[in-house]
Amino acid sequence: MKIPNLTKVIHQLPLQTVLVTSFVTQIIITVGIVGYLSIKNSEKIVTEMINNLSEEIGNQVIQNLDSYLTLPQQINQDNLRLVKSNFLTFNNLDKWENHLWRQIQDFPDIAFIAVVNPKGEYRAGERLENNQFTINIVSPKNNFTFESFNTNKLGEKTTLFQSLPDKDIRKQVWYQQAINTGKSTWSDLHISYLEPLLLISNLQPVDVDNNGIFDGFLNATIKLDHISKFLKDLQISPSSQIFIVNNEGELIANSTGEIPFNFSEKTLTLAKNSNDSLTRFITESLSLKITNLQEIKNNKKFIFTLDNENYFTQVIRYQDYLGLDWFVVVVIPQSDFMASINANTKHTILLSLLGVLISIIIGYLISRWLAKPIQELATASYDFSQGNLQTRVKIQGVKELTNLSMTFNYMADELLTSLNSLEKINNELENRVLERTQQLTEAKDKAEVANHAKSTFLANMSHELRTPLNAILGFAQLMMRSQTLPPQDREKISIINRSGEYLLTLINNILDLAKIEAGKTSFNPHNFDLYRLLDELEDFLRLNAEQKALQLIFERHPDTPQYIYTDSVKLRQVLINLLSNALKFTKEGGVSVFVTPENSSLFTKETMEDNSDKINLIFEVSDTGAGIEAKDLQELFKAFHQTDTGKNSQEGTGLGLVISRKFITLMGGDITVNSEVGVGTTFIFNIIAQKVDSLSIEKESIVSRVIGLQPHDNKYRILVVDDKEVNCQLLNSLLTPIGFEVKEAYNGQQAVKIWKEWQPHLIFMDMRMPVMDGYEATQIIKSEIKGNATAVIALTASVLEEEKVICLSAGCDDFLRKPFRQEAIFNAIEKHLGVEYIYEEDSSSPMVKNNKILTSESLKIMPETWLEEMYQATLILDEEKVMSLITEISENHKHIADSLQELVNNFQLEEIAKLINNEK
Template sequence: MLQAKTKSALSETRPSRSSPLGRQLPLRSILVVPFLLQISAAVGLTGYFSLRNGRTAVNDLAAQLIARTDQLVDQQLVSYLSLPPKVNQLNADLLQRRIVEPDDADTLSSLFWKEAKTYGQLDYIALTLPNGKYIGAGDWLSEPGIEIDIVAADGVGRTYSVDSQGQRQAIIDQYEYFPKAEPFYYQTVEAQKPMWTLVLEQFDTLAQNDPVYIAANANLPVYNSANQLLGVLSVDLRLSNISDFLANLELSQNSQVFIMQRNGDLVASSNGQPLYQSVNGEPQRLNALDSTDSLTQATTRALQERFDLQNIEQEQSLILPLQGQRRYLHIRPWRDADGLDWLVVTVVPESDFMAQIQANTRTTILLCLGALAIASVLGLYTSHWIVQSVWQLDRAARAISRGDLNQQVQKSSIQEFSSLGQTFNQMAKQLQESFETLEERVEERTQTLSNTLVELQQAQTQLIQTEKMSSLGQLVAGVAHEINNPISFIYGNLEPAKEYAQDLILLLQHYQSECPQPSPVIQAFIQEIDLVYLQSDFLKVLNSMELGAERITEIVRSLKIFSRQDESDVKTVDIHEGIDSTLLILSSQLKAQNWRPAIEVIQDYGDLPPVSCYPGQLNQVFMNILANAIDAIDESLERAGPIAVPQITIRTQATLNQAIIRIADNGLGIPENVRVKLFDPFFTTKPVGKGTGLGLSISYQIITERHGGQLTCWSKPGQGTEFAIAIPLTLPTR
């Protein structure tokens, strides 16, 4: 009916297209179209000129970014690479002026340690003597603190820990090293002047976070007044520090800066790519043409083809299509006085700048469109009073059809539209009230069904868990019974067997005393079976069998106690027996593993009288809490390292009307935000597949609902966790 009325109203206010009036131009079109045409032309011209001027500005922006980046890189390289030669020169002055003797290992190692500590960016400082002796200090192995290395002339090297004053302490490593065979030494001695070399070494991954050490090595030969070589001073700088600086440059989103040698080997990169590759298990420098970054590869290949890296002697700037888009390339040689000869390459994609230009163009167009909208509104306003009532009613009807029932039509100055609007408002209000009532009912039903579903899921899961434990209890009880019968038979016959064996041994001894010279055949058999050892060991074997049978009997007894899981009646039992049987079930997890020592269980049992309870369900609670304690200790060992003695402490005590059992571990502990959710169903911090999140929830229900007790937890991160169970000594009747 509503749609029919709306269509009728529209048909009364809009002329038919078949009538003569329908072929005339509407007044609204005459007023609005000229504005639209003017604004559209302005938008088009503005967008065209913005795009053209933006492309011109891109070149200037790219040039400015590259120039600023080059300046920052140059300043950083000068600052970073100028310190090692200065430190070398300072140490050379000390040696040449005889303030420090070249073979004074204690003074030099302490000096190098203090310099490495003072200049944090220096990774290693060393002196190699002509006789092969080597003295160095630094943190190049990424161990905490700075260490000292002393290599004797015979090549035996030792690494020392250092105290707070830079003095050598204990030896922490010993190795073989011949520094005179290294390029940094013989190349520097041959050159007889300061020079740089590159160090690429691989170390045991257990001793270093990054097993490959790549550094620029500043070397300085030191001569005395007689021009005799005193040694070669060396200072290491990690190349990764240059990469870290490049990565922190304020570049555009997809820009890249990398530094390489003339042969293409990477020195540093802003994208964090590795500077080496593994070939047959050995580290080798990574050439930019073999880089893991496709843009670095493409850029290097383009520069090699266009210029030949060996022949680039001055800055070069060009624009090349790489990887499907235009990119600005800039390459600049970088040299220092001691022989470093690197190429600094900056790559800036045009799209990074065009995106901003295009965004500005879009903003301009949107502003023009806003002006167009304002002009359209002004044009529409002149005809608004004629069709306002019809349009208002049409919009309200369409909104209701989309589900937006909160609609009211304003009163019109036209009598017919005013009456229709009042009727429409009453209908919309009634429809909205009916819809809200229906929504409330549906929401209530949905909430009820959701709560019921959650309760059913919890009940189903708990029922399955209870059924599993019941089946386990029946199985354990059956197995224990089947084992107990033959063990009882064996254990019962061991004592007669011992008596028979003693009688036989006594008889044999009487025989030997009466017949000290048996026949040769008997004598040979006595020697073959080692009769003396057999007599002494036979009773020991029977005693061992007796101990084993007693152990099996104890295990069977514990299994029978734990198999009370399927018992649903209240019984008066010894709580300690249930705890001991649970510990026996978990004994394999408590034993030492290849990743940890055995977990020590401290059983501090008080004078606890028999308790009226559901023994099977109580054993299930003990099992859940003890298993969680073992998991907490294992996780602590995995995340925080070895614990002095992993322990689980079980204490029991009796009050006037309650039995209290406390189970504590010395694991990592539980954060407060996790502890408050421990007893929520399905809440778990364990990985998927390792825990259901129901163990503690079911335990909480067993203690609080089935036994009318309390189950509480205390824990702090780093201080372990303690669960306290308090249940009545006599279970109240239900």
Template structure:
């Protein structure tokens, strides 16, 4: 019912022009298309019938030719056998036998080789090699079992020796054994002979008894002749015919390839599935797959198979005779050989459909314009009236229904014009009243925008003003930490100073994160993350704090928790740090727990619930709705010192970026539970071997390098000097951009650390001036600033800087830059600080 309503709605929303044109076009195109499709289908059906008739006719011709050819060898054997029994031919008379075979080989073109084998053993034979007739002979008297081949003269006598083959064992030959095993004439197995030339032959054999066993007469029929005959039969344009035995070995084929292959060691027959001809090979593979045993084929069968996305039509027919042949005749024709004309007709049909479509579309458009012109004019008039155009001329010279409708619209327009004139006067009065209110709202909006810009400017300025001294404080602490003369207490004091400074830096970053969230600039940085590692790190961190307060810390992870998932590790860790830090702060007895619960799992994703539970002071119900607001704290939070009131706010914002929400359940005096759930893609697990972190410092003597320090702060310049002087760097200073340009021109330093915000001339202008000067592109310039804009590294690279160094920086960052751009050598030294090391 819903589908029907949708169709009705769609039909009613169609333009009139579409309603008039579409049925007309569809009717013509549909008619032509159906006729073309039926023509194609009928043509394909006709092709199938013609191909069946063609393959049957070809098979019949092959069977007829085989019957005529294959009777001749047995007729020759019968003549020779009768001659021996009648005493006309003496098998022991070699010369008589050779002349007899020599005459017969000339009389019977179908015979390739006529021969006789006696139990002596002795072989006598004659064969055809090109235009010459050869005589073959072998006996047991010659050591080595030699098989000799001679050229015969015009009288049938031996003329010259052509070839000698050793190791010829007559009595072990398959044709000889086959004749002895049967009392009637039979066919032997096809075999490849080696002399005088490689050939695949089919032997017709007959054993002679008078009544004692005298030997075996045999006639070889060359299967080359069958292949030549098959090549002369036209099977479509690209079709093939071939004959194979029930074992799948080729007998003959219409391709250019042979039914046997020669290697360095031997000559062997090949199967149809190994043929070099692709069509023969594909047809053989299809038959092998279609029938478990080729002996199952007892009658002619018509089949189809695909090759290279083209249909192939195949007929396989069994062939046998009274002498034991059991072959398969296969005819395979690509359907495309017959479908060319049909495809041409199909293309013509498509062309006609296209012409019909264009013609129908043109006629439809012309008809619709003729019919719709007055209606469209009325529609335009109505739209003009709806837009308030009361001055347009509304008239029609028609006297039909459309003319009457035009007059009615003209009267209605006059009435509406009067009504709207009165309404406009009322609206003008009301607008004047609202204008005063709008002016006040506009002024308030302007003030809000100015305040927002002022806040952004203030944050940027404060960021720079706070980070600049922090850079000096943290930098000098890291230099002092390198001193080998510090005792344990001094080292501990420096560590406390460093952690306090970095805590202050974290507070600055927290405020900036909140500003980024409000401006919509915060982005997720998803990467493969080890959840086990994050949870156990947090457990180690907070276990020490909870032990100091005599609290229990419980970490619970689900079974089979994936080791690696795709998430933003920094933001996820920050959320858990905020929640666990609050839990430790507000809990005096009991426990704190971090629990991960598996909610659901798919092959490549897992949904986890993260829960932080404590037994602390809890949050009053009236305070719970405010704890996620910036700078808002609960009553219990206000009683404790410390905290900015931003932790839960930023945590909630981070989680909303990840597609989740932070949920709170709390009872005052009993504790709180914060939870959130994340759907995380699972990443394939892999081992990560943690490497031991070493602090790297330059090798002792770097006096060949000149470094220019440009900074308006004397303290920051002193920090760089104290950091680099112990390693023998040559140091020069400049307090603004102009001095930096002068120092560069006079001193030609290898590297410049360039501050951005300076009086007289800032770092960007100074860098641009140096880069425009001759050889100005040969010096390395590193941008140094605590400004927010330093985060956009790519922008600085486009302005001529080689790299950026963010303040506050770690001493290791400075040494790494020197290594990257001056190729100085760094040496490893064990770090001494437990957390943040230079």
């Protein structure tokens, strides 16, 4: 059909048909597109979720392996210290028996702990499957017969449990490995002679005199069945699987429960010969993709298909510095996550068809409802045109048709009646004024409601932001407490902590920012270190600049005062706004900040007066970015205005410069901008500040780190209540190492139950929780007589000051805000329980000896090669190497050797690493 004929046919269709057709067509198209995009998006989300889950599970497995395999190394290091202190020797192994028997009882996952000397004498403490402990002996005196003795409760040998002839330990594979390696290493995987257990040993040769002749060997052997139990307990999804193989493809552990070895033949099972079909399939598929597992450097991801089912597979290489080389394989079938999506797809299709049917019915009814009054209006218009001036239409239909009908009737009335008198017009005008006044009153009420809603929203958002920030700052502070954290990582944690503290400052001032619109923004000056503020901003923004390969330059005039009196929070916010914009819109080159003091070169301020302490500070923030067009410069400082470059970046709100100008005005200055398209932009602003003396700057107090409780203190019980598990974990991790007994509850109902059964001395109570909140739980506890003996400290992320009054009125004994500092937690406990702590400064410093302080300067007497070897040895905790290097220090500097020796004896190798790192 030709287009003109089709148009003619459409013009002849009734309005009702046109409305129904167009309405239904749009519904069908919309439902189809939404359904298709929903299905595709679901598949994409599932794929991303599986990949993320696979990475997370892999990281958990790696962390578990690191933790689990560290145990035998620590045991050997402990025994090595006993040998070097001459507490135990290799010449008399009988003295080892009771020590090894007691030591094996402390480690359920350790199979046996052994010691052997070059004569072939062997002693071991072994834990059997039924928690039976034995002492094992091999000696030339018994013709190298392996004898295993039962023990009594005192660790004394009783009856012979088992005897195996011709077991000269010097012929064992692990003994030969220890000799060939000459240092701490792992043995090959091996299977126990007595029980079906897969084992691996950490071997530690010992050369007490450092003469190159080994005096003996230490052996700590760990069971590997724990790894399979851990993998099985992960429970990723119903059909998922995790298994670990060595570089020969032999199974080490798996989540299927399959025993990875043949006990009778004492051989490991190859993954390709596994009893599990999925394990075999994945192994064979990997062999087709990777000819040699050694090709995997970090991790690789694959998708294998079996019976039209996709299996997402990730292979992670696990290595340690002792030579361990394993591979973790995580397999997740897509069907475990797609079943519900497929079911929802079917429901979506059925609902879409039902929706189309309902839409046709509704469209028909609506079109009929719309067409009827239009037809009546058309008929009345025709009658009116024929001279029937009494014709009126019935007011009905939607708002627009009602208005049209009313207009028609009004027009007819106007033609039949004369103009109203002037008095009537005045009355109508007065009525309109009253109506408009009423509208303005209603608008004012709505505005007040909106302002209240905005304040509530900001308060809630501040609460939601402070809750995760509590975990970030808390765990960052916990990591800073670690004595084994390398200096470079400690600096990174310090940056995270400082950034988190700054983010907290911003969150605390969110509500203040809202005061700008109301004209109630306050100016809060105080003394601070300007140099430090600029250095912190440089550290804070350095990473962003390096990621974009940009130069970030901070310079200041030599006459710029270091200590000034003004509002540092607002100055920091202005600089961050300007620098963030500069970094965002600069692709190459760099961003610079220059600070210079001037009396009145760029700005004239009445506030300068004659006070010599007053100073006009000029800040120039320049970039080599895209620049700003002239048409945008006039509108740059208007709210929600963005330049074309800003709109194209799809970032920002257009409020940053508005807020910055307001803050600069409060600080007595103004801001200008110079820009050239394609060259760059420079913002220049000034503030009026007052120079102050360094003595007036509030110094940060050096808080002694709490490391334990005084020995005479009781065992205090503390209950942590929070619906966020990470917050409970944070306080538990902080308090348990100090010596407190800690339990957790995740709502007020659980807290009350634990309080009644456990009677804690102190409760940290979150106030906003499901099931039962902290207010109700506190009231229940304090309503009982014994509840007065329990101190309840409220923990809340609310920023509202009235929240403190509400918490105290509910019965709380004290009030802390999240995020909290560790010192605040310890001070609160000390305040309410009267505990006495052991601080890090309480113990004598190993860095002071013979009235001489060990510093980085002290170590400059040693050559660079010695410093580098010492630094590497401390990083890998090689005490033997450290002690050897200390002996190279001459007698003229004996105090340095003694100080380093004291650090080693106190297990503070990281302090030596810090001194060497500072010297570098």
